[in-house]
Amino acid sequence: xxxxxxxxxxxxxxxxxxxxxxxxxxxxxxxxxxxxxxxxxxxxxxxxxxxxxxxxxxxxxxxxxxxxxxxxxxxxxxxxxxxxxxxxxxxxxxxxxxxxxxxxxxxxxxxxxxxxxxxxxxxxxxxxxxxxxxxxxxxxxxxxxxxxxxxxxxxxxxxxxxxxxxxxxxxxxxxxxxxxxxxxxxxxxxxxxxxxxxxxxxxxxxxxxx
Amino acid sequence: xxxxxxxxxxxxxxxxxxxxxxxxxxxxxxxxxxxxxxxxxxxxxxxxxxxxxxxxxxxxxxxxxxxxxxxxxxxxxxxxxxxxxxxxxxxxxxxxxxxxxxxxxxxxxxxxxxxxxxxxxxxxxxxxxxxxxxxxxxxxxxxxxxxxxxxxxxxxxxxxxxxxxxxxxxxxxxxxxxxxxxxxxxxxxxxxxxxxxxxxxxxxxxxxxxxxxxxxxxxxxxxxxxxxxxxxxxxxxxxxxxxxxxxxxxxxxxxxxxxxxxxxxxxxxxxxxx
Ligand SMILES: [Fe+2]
Numbered sequence: 001x002x003x004x005x006x007x008x009x010x011x012x013x014x015x016x017x018x019x020x021x022x023x024x025x026x027x028x029x030x031x032x033x034x035x036x037x038x039x040x041x042x043x044x045x046x047x048x049x050x051x052x053x054x055x056x057x058x059x060x061x062x063x064x065x066x067x068x069x070x071x072x073x074x075x076x077x078x079x080x081x082x083x084x085x086x087x088x089x090x091x092x093x094x095x096x097x098x099x100x101x102x103x104x105x106x107x108x109x110x111x112x113x114x115x116x117x118x119x120x121x122x123x124x125x126x127x128x129x130x131x132x133x134x135x136x137x138x139x140x141x142x143x144x145x146x147x148x149x150x151x152x153x154x155x156x157x158x159x160x161x162x163x164x165x166x167x168x169x170x171x172x173x174x175x176x177x178x179x180x181x182x183x184x185x186x187x188x189x190x191x192x193x194x195x196x197x198x199x200x201x202x203x204x205x206x207x208x209x210x
Numbered sequence: 211x212x213x214x215x216x217x218x219x220x221x222x223x224x225x226x227x228x229x230x231x232x233x234x235x236x237x238x239x240x241x242x243x244x245x246x247x248x249x250x251x252x253x254x255x256x257x258x259x260x261x262x263x264x265x266x267x268x269x270x271x272x273x274x275x276x277x278x279x280x281x282x283x284x285x286x287x288x289x290x291x292x293x294x295x296x297x298x299x300x301x302x303x304x305x306x307x308x309x310x311x312x313x314x315x316x317x318x319x320x321x322x323x324x325x326x327x328x329x330x331x332x333x334x335x336x337x338x339x340x341x342x343x344x345x346x347x348x349x350x351x352x353x354x355x356x357x358x359x360x361x362x363x364x365x366x367x368x369x370x371x372x373x374x375x376x377x378x379x380x381x382x383x384x385x386x387x388x389x390x391x392x393x394x395x396x397x398x399x400x401x402x403x404x405x406x407x408x409x410x411x412x413x414x415x416x417x418x419x420x421x422x423x424x425x426x427x428x429x430x431x432x433x434x435x436x437x438x439x440x441x442x443x444x445x446x447x448x449x450x451x452x453x454x455x456x457x458x459x460x461x462x463x464x465x466x467x468x469x470x471x472x473x474x475x476x477x478x479x480x481x482x483x484x
Binding site (some may be wrong): 012013014015016017018019020021022023024025026027028029030032035036037040041042044066067068070072074078080082088090091092093094095099100101108124125126132135137139141142143144145146147148149152167170171172176199200201204205206207208209210 | 246247248249250252253254255256258261263264265266267268269270271273274275276277279280281282283285286287288289290291292293294295298330331332333334343344345353354355356357358369370371407409415416418419420421422436437439440444445446448449469470471472473474
């Protein structure tokens with residue numbers, strides 16, 4: 001039995017298991033079809049919103065670009081976003097019209113362009129009642145990335161909400177805030193937001209620690 | 211779903227023998243939870259020049275710290291409704307060339323092992339019903355991935371992927387074969403120690419973690435540039451699966467125990483009442 005209060009808290013806290021790169025073959029484990037493996041009964045994929053989901057249906061697309069300006073062709077992305085009402089649907093259920101979580105990948109086959117089929121999220125409320133501008137949390141895993149990089153995608157047609165977003169405003173560099181704004185385009189008649197992620201150098205995307 | 215009501219909920223899961231267990235479990239993703247901050251001196255740095263690919267794929271700017279993470283960071287997906295197949299955690303059976311085969315016919319080549327462990331948080335609290343995924347090379351060190359061109363052959367009966375949910379006490383397990391080491395382009399002659407990639411979600415996207423499990427005693431571990439992205443030998447120890455003779459099965463398989471520790475959830479009842 002340990003004597004209460006006899007040692008500092010830090011000694012009683014376990015260390016987190018250390019992170020390692022997901023490596024070049026991450027798709028085998030987390031995006032089977034992209035590795036050339038048959039899918040199992042249910043897979044976590046890039047479609048967050050099905051036909052019946054309420055809200056504006058959109059695509060999110062982009063590339064991951066390294067410090068040399070080259071497109072990364074072996075990245076895996078995880079998206080996490082609220083529904084059109086600004087609520088997270090935490091219970092992942094492929095039978096539901098919308099899921100807050102999804103996975104996509106940039107590979108040689110899609111020329112390094114990842115894509116999510118989703119809907120435009122609503123503004124998410126903070127505990128104090130303020131609202132964040134609509135956004136999608138993205139995590140990037142790849143060979144050469146030792147611990148996942150975490151960023152947020154915002155929307156360029158939400159100027160007023162973006163200007164008031166407490167998280168965007170927490171980024172000290174006003175210039176760097178712009179690296180989180182996706183640009184609206186139309187592709188095959190469907191609204192689409194482009195968001196290129198620059199890992200290093202000029203226009204380097206803001207990555208968060210939280 | 212908001213605040214306190216979301217704190218506990220009921221989930222029904224079908225146990226191993228078909229029994230239905232009712233679990234009441236904490237849902238830490240609410241406004242009263244934070245996570246112990248990540249120790250970036252413990253994890254590998256983004257820029258670790260001995261691992262050459264990290265050089266051009268590492269940010270040069272500092273991470274932007276969110277001192278008050280929001281629901282967007284504190285919440286996370288719950289996979290208890292994801293339908294898992296009966297052999298999703300059994301790599302000896304989940305890629306049989308001919309599914310009609312039975313018994314020992316059509317099993318993969320390699321040392322049969324059990325990989326098991328417990329998912330806990332930094333306070334030692336079990337993390338139940340969380341998604342644990344893994345992938346690995348076959349016994350010859352070859353991945354069943356269209357990009358892997360290593361000269362070791364594919365095994366027709368081995369896919370190399372598994373997943374399961376941890377149980378009510380945080381335990382998970384897989385049955386598989388021990389993967390082989392493989393060469394890779396980094397230094398002129400770099401080899402990966404035998405390893406299994408392990409991915410865990412935990413209760414929040416803040417606890418999301420991908421790591422690799424190495425096998426206790428492998429002489430390639432200290433030579434590996436990816437292992438050596440870590441600066442603290444203790445951190446390497448957290449990634450080492452331990453031979454467990456008590457769980458090994460006589461005339462069947464060895465067992466390796468690999469516990470996963472995810473960030474600790476801290477209740478912050480007083481912080482939002484300013
Ligand atoms: Fe590997």
